[in-house]
Amino acid sequence: MFKDAFVTETPPVKTPARNRRPLTLRDVSEASGVSEMTVSRVLRNRGDVSQATRERVLEASKELGYVPNKIAGALASQRVNLVAVIIPSLSNMVFPEVMTGINEVLDETPLQPVVGVTNYNPEREEKVLYEMLSWRPSGVIIAGLEHSDAAKAMLKAAGIPVVEIMDTDGQAVDACVGISHRRAGRKMAQAILKAGYRNIGFLGTKMPLDHRARKRFEGFTEALAKEGIEIADREFYEGGSALAKGREMTEAILKRTPELDFLYYSNDMIGAGGLLFCLDQGISVPGQIGLAGFNGVELLDGLPRQLATMDACRAEIGRAAARIIAERSAEDGESGGGERIELTPKIQPGDTLRRR
């Protein structure tokens, strides 16, 4: 592709002098001797263009190194093939997997995801959303059901498909795909009780804005309460390496409350840290103490013992959300809306939850 034009070495400190203004359709049109419209048709594979012209145009376009200007295209056609994806974080393993699911589906469509990160901060979420909506995307996939009033208003007013993901415990603006974290918490509590554990500790994060962790915790305590049991102790962390924090917290909580016989971690990473700590200390797992985490991250496969956990269906959530957007933006009629998909996470007992 236009190799010849640019073989010169880049001078050490200056950008290669490139005073030519960016190429437009007109340049290609002139180079190939047809109208701009025809070039546009060729480049988008639209309408009838003779094979001969098509080839001529493609060649000219390649020759020049023309890259269409989607900004102008989008403005003219009132169509933008972008999907805004708004998530709290990229660094905790769970969202990258959701992204993978989204990509998997969108790859088969003309749509393209654009990611925005909020750091679990509602103000940032609002800003990111505003920013993204100002590009008039074809749809929005956004994590969680909790948003500021302004954010909700924007989502509703945008007039595009909106899918809220990860969580189904609450009222969605439009569609939603996820699991019930409250239910997930309850189910884990039931499994723990059924296994005969009674002195249960909880270890989680300090983030009051991680609503899904909160809901799991609520579901968890609720199910315990139903059997007349209360959490015996709890421990929270913030920042730092989750694995290391898991160790520290486990040490601290066991020192403070040695009679604990089960530790429920709000995510797998700290759970793994806890597991490593127990093994180091020669604490028998799951005999003396049982452990469980949440998420079903791949990492767990490599641990000395398999941590009990619950799969959060991350990739499938991504896939389902993308499918909703893709379908609705295909049939451009004001058709669907309000889809609600609740997936069911399964407990993976692993080796740290004794069975009976």
Add this chain to the structure above:
Amino acid sequence: MFKDAFVTETPPVKTPARNRRPLTLRDVSEASGVSEMTVSRVLRNRGDVSQATRERVLEASKELGYVPNKIAGALASQRVNLVAVIIPSLSNMVFPEVMTGINEVLDETPLQPVVGVTNYNPEREEKVLYEMLSWRPSGVIIAGLEHSDAAKAMLKAAGIPVVEIMDTDGQAVDACVGISHRRAGRKMAQAILKAGYRNIGFLGTKMPLDHRARKRFEGFTEALAKEGIEIADREFYEGGSALAKGREMTEAILKRTPELDFLYYSNDMIGAGGLLFCLDQGISVPGQIGLAGFNGVELLDGLPRQLATMDACRAEIGRAAARIIAERSAEDGESGGGERIELTPKIQPGDTLRRR
């Protein structure tokens, strides 16, 4: 923010009937009784607008829930505040950290990163790049120095700042920020030799397209060769949980070549797996066998023993790259170009590389 307008509950299955067409500057202009231009000025904080008008416009805009159309704005002003960030993967811990560094810097500017993922696939990279360039971003940050000819041509022709990150071993299109992986491999080899290890095994990934891993390997073997030593055995993996693969590979290589006294892993995750395996087996580390990985991921902090590794300066690479783009797009003169920043990774000997 326009709470009153949308308090109605969403009907269960249909999108709220919203036949109003998307809002434009004209709507705000009519609602506030000034020209579109004035509204535009207010919304961008440009030029002189009286306090009274400003307030009136802002109120009307809020009332209506107007979100500016950046597509139109960008076309008119020939300015796009987007920075294309093109990376191979989101799932391996290293790029999210680079992203964090980028965000940190760009947050203080009007620029916004847009991420594209290539999955270490050159064709995909080319496509993603084309797609991104068609939005006419203000700059490109792209991982690696190896790109298809077409991709390189596009980068040069785009006429915008381009920063190639992670790697400095090669010829950059424009600017570049990273570390020398070849050098990193050499340094680790030297440290290993200095510690007295002689039977060295290498464990890595099967990806022929991970050029940085390849260069580390080359540097590594080169430095060994200088001392007349060759790699005694090697093992490669692909796919699956890196931690688990690290275990498996370690078991396999030690079974095949029991006399190995050092294992060099191409990333920390498999290194951690190897470490866990050795500890499980009661192999004395670093006495009987030494271990080292690469990257300096946070995860390592929580392991029973600290894996020797080398920090890849991920966040700093992101920051430096973003700074280059930000600076160049501020002073819009065709100023800089060709910056080259080579960071120096430091060995973190941890507990798995014996000292003498």
Add this chain to the structure above:
DNA sequence: TACGCTTATGTTAGCGATAAAGATCGCCTT
């Protein structure tokens, strides 16, 4: 031969914003 029909291409009029230059108005200066 003229008519309709298909296929291939060109023309015109925006899309929704912004840059740049022009219009108003009150107020000060000399």
Add this chain to the structure above:
DNA sequence: AAGGCGATCTTTATCGCTAACATAAGCGTA
């Protein structure tokens, strides 16, 4: 009192592309 000036706003002309309609040429057929 005429001119000048700054502050505030409006007008006009794009930006690069595409939808929708218009045109032209070729061909079979009544």
